Amino acid sequence: MWLVTGGAGYIGAHVVRHLQRSGRQVAVIDDLSTGVRAKVDAAVPFVHASVGDRDAVRQAIRDLGVTGVLHLAAKKAVGESVERPLWYWQENVGCLQVLLEEMADAGVQRFVYTSSAAVYGQPDSTALITEDSACRPINPYGATKLAGEWMTSATAERFGWSAMSLRYFNVAGAGADDLCDPGVFNLIPIVFRALDSNERPKIFGSDYPTPDGTCVRDYVHVDDLADAHVQACAYVEANPGAGNTILNIGTGRGSSVREVLEIVSAVTGRDASGEAVARRAGDPAQLVAAVNRATEVLGWHSSRDVTDMVDSAWRAWQLKAE
Numbered sequence: 001m002w003l004v005t006g007g008a009g010y011i012g013a014h015v016v017r018h019l020q021r022s023g024r025q026v027a028v029i030d031d032l033s034t035g036v037r038a039k040v041d042a043a044v045p046f047v048h049a050s051v052g053d054r055d056a057v058r059q060a061i062r063d064l065g066v067t068g069v070l071h072l073a074a075k076k077a078v079g080e081s082v083e084r085p086l087w088y089w090q091e092n093v094g095c096l097q098v099l100l101e102e103m104a105d106a107g108v109q110r111f112v113y114t115s116s117a118a119v120y121g122q123p124d125s126t127a128l129i130t131e132d133s134a135c136r137p138i139n140p141y142g143a144t145k146l147a148g149e150w151m152t153s154a155t156a157e158r159f160g161w162s163a164m165s166l167r168y169f170n171v172a173g174a175g176a177d178d179l180c181d182p183g184v185f186n187l188i189p190i191v192f193r194a195l196d197s198n199e200r201p202k203i204f205g206s207d208y209p210t211p212d213g214t215c216v217r218d219y220v221h222v223d224d225l226a227d228a229h230v231q232a233c234a235y236v237e238a239n240p241g242a243g244n245t246i247l248n249i250g251t252g253r254g255s256s257v258r259e260v261l262e263i264v265s266a267v268t269g270r271d272a273s274g275e276a277v278a279r280r281a282g283d284p285a286q287l288v289a290a291v292n293r294a295t296e297v298l299g300w301h302s303s304r305d306v307t308d309m310v311d312s313a314w315r316a317w318q319l320k321a322e
């Protein structure tokens with residue numbers, strides 16, 4: 001039985017469905033602080049509790065016969081993490097400590113941890129980012145994600161676990177029309193919201209050293225990401241005691257803000273051309289993943305492009321708005 005923390009969230013709900021399709025037994029623990037219960041199949045055992053609730057975590061692991069955990073539950077808004085840093089440390093690191101302790105007590109030895117490209121901070125160069133690139137997070141959110149990787153590595157080493165830390169790049173799209181990304185933190189939902197309000201999307205900075213002057217990011221389809229989780233589970237199942245393996249999960253291809261806006265215009269039939277304003281503090285010019293390690297270790301690679309992401313996200317967004 002795989003326990004998915006944060007399984008009622010945008011990404012977690014996709015992961016739960018992909019794990020079910022892979023034939024694995026799945027359960028969810030989620031405090032519904034941003035998640036939605038209805039995104040999870042009623043047949044999936046669901047524990048409505050925080051991962052920081054030790055008794056609930058202990059009981060879930062024992063009663064559900066948990067043999068592995070995928071930990072996606074976290075707070076993820078960069079600006080909020082600057083406003084409330086200690087709360088981010090509590091939710092993203094304190095809760096993880098409880099989870100790891102309870103797993104260790106129960107003898108659960110398989111763990112997949114959700115990390116983020118935010119651990120890299122603001123790289124000096126525009127080269128592809130490998131897992132060995134320097135990790136210098138520039139906000140509390142990224143720092144908590146990196147600390148979680150360290151806790152995972154130390155615990156896996158101490159107790160002989162097989163673990164995997166997946167550094168997601170920019171996740172977008174929807175794998176089903178009811179699985180929209182409701183949080184307006186990423187470029188595509190931000191643009192959709194601007195279109196709904198008849199506003200021009202803002203382009204933060206048009207003088208970066210990139211081909212069209214706007215920031216370049218690596219967008220990965222949430223269905224490809226969910227597939228990577230299934231592969232990660234298969235890997236830790238097949239490789240006991242392997243320690244913590246860290247992998248970038250992206251496409252290896254960058255898209256500029258202007259390119260994404262052009263695709264949004266083409267898909268929605270609305271003018272999403274946007275208006276250039278000043279740069280935002282802390283935005284690197286380019287963040288694109290080197291993904292060969294994920295392919296070597298998991299046999300995984302992305303198969304969907306930005307048009308697939310915008311198209312599926314737009315369909316789900318319109319249903320959400322109704």
Ligand SMILES: NC(=O)c1ccc[n+]([C@@H]2O[C@H](COP(=O)([O-])OP(=O)(O)OC[C@H]3O[C@@H](n4cnc5c(N)ncnc54)[C@H](O)[C@@H]3O)[C@@H](O)[C@H]2O)c1
Pocket residue numbers: 005006007008009010011012029030031032033034035036049050051052071072073074075076091095114115116117168169170171172183186
């Ligand atoms: N969306 C992205 O582009 C992106 C990129 C990199 C990493 N991530 C990471 O992916 C994970 C999932 O993100 P998402 O986009 O699906 O966000 P989300 O907010 O939709 O999902 C988070 C889920 O975790 C639950 N949760 C939060 N704190 C909890 C706690 N203490 N106990 C139990 N449940 C809790 C929420 O209710 C929600 O269901 C996070 O760890 C995030 O840091 C996301």
